[in-house]
Amino acid sequence: MTLAVQRRYLALVVATALLSMGCPTNLAAIQRSDLSPSAKLSAQLYDAESAWRDAKVLAVQTIRGLRQAGVEIPAEAITHIRMVRDAGNLALELAALALANRDTGPTGQFIASLGAVRTAILDLGNATGGLD
Amino acid sequence: MGIAIAIQLSITLAMALAEQYQRYQESQAKVLVMLRENRGPTEQEFAELRGQSAALDLELDKLLDESAPG
Numbered sequence: 001m002t003l004a005v006q007r008r009y010l011a012l013v014v015a016t017a018l019l020s021m022g023c024p025t026n027l028a029a030i031q032r033s034d035l036s037p038s039a040k041l042s043a044q045l046y047d048a049e050s051a052w053r054d055a056k057v058l059a060v061q062t063i064r065g066l067r068q069a070g071v072e073i074p075a076e077a078i079t080h081i082r083m084v085r086d087a088g089n090l091a092l093e094l095a096a097l098a099l100a101n102r103d104t105g106p107t108g109q110f111i112a113s114l115g116a117v118r119t120a121i122l123d124l125g126n127a128t129g130g131l132d
Numbered sequence: 133m134g135i136a137i138a139i140q141l142s143i144t145l146a147m148a149l150a151e152q153y154q155r156y157q158e159s160q161a162k163v164l165v166m167l168r169e170n171r172g173p174t175e176q177e178f179a180e181l182r183g184q185s186a187a188l189d190l191e192l193d194k195l196l197d198e199s200a201p202g
Binding site: 053 | 148149167173184
């Protein structure tokens with residue numbers, strides 16, 4: 001494997017992995033708390049959105065560092081990063097809608113959002129090798 | 133050349149991970165404060181968080197646009 005290929009591979013692996021690192025950090029503490037069920041859901045959503053924001057910070061810093069190091073980020077990796085970011089954003093928006101509509105049941109907006117998340121995940125699966 | 137890139141990448145990743153750990157602690161502390169106060173997040177707290185997240189989306193897009201080969 002040439003150095004150029006190694007660098008491209010490294011950039012692909014690092015950059016596409018970064019946005020996958022946002023995971024809720026306080027789930028157990030929230031579940032153990034004395035909050036009402038509704039407040040627990042709200043805290044869990046906030047926790048997930050915080051972790052996702054932190055993952056974006058890490059992605060921005062690392063991509064900036066890769067560029068400073070002169071590492072080329074392949075066009076494929078750039079596309080995948082955007083797809084992962086968009087799918088994550090859509091999923092959190094869907095969760096927020098579900099929380100907002102928990103007393104009324106699914107609205108048309110919720111169902112449209114659900115469809116958008118499904119499409120985003122399928123597109124991502126197809127772009128990265130399939131979700132069979 | 134290869135070693136210099138590897139060293140710079142290692143430093144970059146180490147710094148990014150250190151900052152990520154600090155953010156993790158801050159995020160954890162913020163949620164734990166809410167739990168101690170026996171409350172969920174307010175609309176204002178959600179709005180601030182979503183504003184930060186949207187700003188990062190713009191920054192990420194700008195960086196990716198600038199990183200596009202060719």
